[in-house]
Every structure is written in C-alpha cells, then in structure tokens.
Amino acid sequence: MVWLYLLLALAAFAVALKTTSIALAVVCLLAALGFLxxxxxxxxxxxxxxxxxxxxxxxxxxxxxxxxxxxxxxRAAAADGGEPPAA
Structure with a gap:
C-alpha cells in the first residue's frame, strides 16, 4: 500500500506538469504532497x-x-549469611 501512495504521487506530479490549467496543477501538486x-x-x-x-x-x-x-x-538471606531460598 505504501508503494501505491508513491505511484499516485508520481502520477499526480506528472499530471501537474502536463496540464495547462493552473487550478488543476495546484490540486495535483497538493495531492502529490499528500501522497508523499x-x-x-x-x-x-x-x-x-x-x-x-x-x-x-x-x-x-x-x-x-x-x-x-x-x-x-x-538479598535478605545473603545479608544474614544464610543460604538463599530454593527457587
């Protein structure tokens, strides 16, 4: 899924470069940024x-x-000098 976002970002960037509409270019650049x-x-x-x-x-x-x-x-057994309790 991560690589799909990267491909979508590249596609949106390509559309932004090929379009003659400023509004579509801005939308595609924002979409490319979001996908990145x-x-x-x-x-x-x-x-x-x-x-x-x-x-x-x-x-x-x-x-x-x-x-x-x-x-x-x-610790208490070691301080008293006795044997440590069995586990």
Whole structure:
C-alpha cells in the first residue's frame, strides 16, 4: 500500500506538469504532497512496527511483584549469611 501512495504521487506530479490549467496543477501538486506524506508515514510505521517487542514478553504486575519478593528474599538471606531460598 505504501508503494501505491508513491505511484499516485508520481502520477499526480506528472499530471501537474502536463496540464495547462493552473487550478488543476495546484490540486495535483497538493495531492502529490499528500501522497508523499502518506508514503513516508507508512514507511515509518512499517519500520517502527518491525522493531517493536512482542507484547507477550511483557510481565504482568502480579509476576513482577512475585519476582521482586524473590529478589528481596535473596538479598535478605545473603545479608544474614544464610543460604538463599530454593527457587
């Protein structure tokens, strides 16, 4: 779809160059600008989407709380000189 916007922008620019009507040329240039902006935004959205993390890897609050409690228990056991609790 992104490349379609680029082709439409090129077509609108070509029509703007070939026309003898000033009003049609202005409309085509504005359309070409709009299609170019849509193309760039589509490419950026695709790039950002490909680099985003998987949402299933994000910890829920209960799991995060459990991991914090385990870390505090290990620190407390290490400070007391005892054995760390078994996982």
């Amino acid at each position: 902006v849509a193309c760039v935004l589509g490419l950026l959205a695709r790039r950002i989407g490909s680099q985003s993390r998987d949402e299933s890897l994000i910890l829920d609050p209960a799991e995060l709380h459990r991991l914090r409690e385990q870390a505090q228990a290990r």
